[in-house]
Amino acid sequence: MFEIHPTALPQVAFLRAPGSRDARGGFRKLAHAPALAAAGLRSDFAEIYCSTSQAGVVRGMHFQAPPHQHAKLVWCLEGRVTDVVLDLRPGERYGRAVALDLDGAARDGVYVPEGCAHGFAVRSDHATLLYMVTSVHAPEADLGIRWDGFGFDWGVESPILSERDRRHPGLKDFATPF
Numbered sequence: 022m023f024e025i026h027p028t029a030l031p032q033v034a035f036l037r038a039p040g041s042r043d044a045r046g047g048f049r050k051l052a053h054a055p056a057l058a059a060a061g062l063r064s065d066f067a068e069i070y071c072s073t074s075q076a077g078v079v080r081g082m083h084f085q086a087p088p089h090q091h092a093k094l095v096w097c098l099e100g101r102v103t104d105v106v107l108d109l110r111p112g113e114r115y116g117r118a119v120a121l122d123l124d125g126a127a128r129d130g131v132y133v134p135e136g137c138a139h140g141f142a143v144r145s146d147h148a149t150l151l152y153m154v155t156s157v158h159a160p161e162a163d164l165g166i167r168w169d170g171f172g173f174d175w176g177v178e179s180p181i182l183s184e185r186d187r188r189h190p191g192l193k194d195f196a197t198p199f
């Protein structure tokens with residue numbers, strides 16, 4: 022059975038996938054529409070992609086702006102990450118973040134609803150993350166908040182970042198499009 026646990030942010034959920042290991046290797050299930058629907062989560066995915074990252078990498082904090090906003094189901098397939106979801110929805114929780122430790126060996130994942138930014142820091146030698154998103158990539162709407170621009174303590178001094186991720190605004194210089 023899918024484990025789906027609520028967090029401090031509405032619709033942001035920690036997931037643990039069903040699966041098994043035997044003499045051949047492992048098996049895990051990454052989507053089950055009825056289980057997601059029962060928890061009020063979307064499963065109408067339009068794109069699936071994955072990334073690999075080395076130790077010390079931080080990616081984020083990413084989201085797609087309207088009209089291309091999407092929910093994403095993120096699975097840690099290998100390695101360990103600190104996964105962070107930042108709420109950009111107007112309201113009392115605007116600007117709040119939740120952090121979740123995801124372990125690929127435990128088949129951990131996170132559901133990120135529309136209106137939230139997502140990012141992670143790698144805690145192992147390497148990490149592979151798989152994303153299932155409910156709308157296709159729209160480069161002009163693919164935006165971010167700078168990793169060190171919303172008051173979260175990553176416990177990382179000088180992360181390995183993309184050029185794009187260095188240039189995102191901090192939260193105080195940002196107007197939410199949601």
Ligand SMILES: Cc1cn([C@H]2C[C@H](O)[C@@H](COP(=O)(O)OP(=O)(O)O[C@H]3O[C@@H](C)C(=O)[C@@H](O)[C@H]3O)O2)c(=O)[nH]c1=O
Nearest residue numbers: 070072080081082083084093139140141152158183185
């Ligand atoms: C996200 C994305 C990127 N790309 C391209 C753009 C670029 O040339 C290359 C790498 O993109 P990025 O550097 O943005 O990749 P990355 O930093 O791994 O982006 C990801 O970060 C995490 C935190 C998320 O939450 C994901 O949704 C996604 O935004 O792939 C696509 O073609 N389709 C996509 O859906």
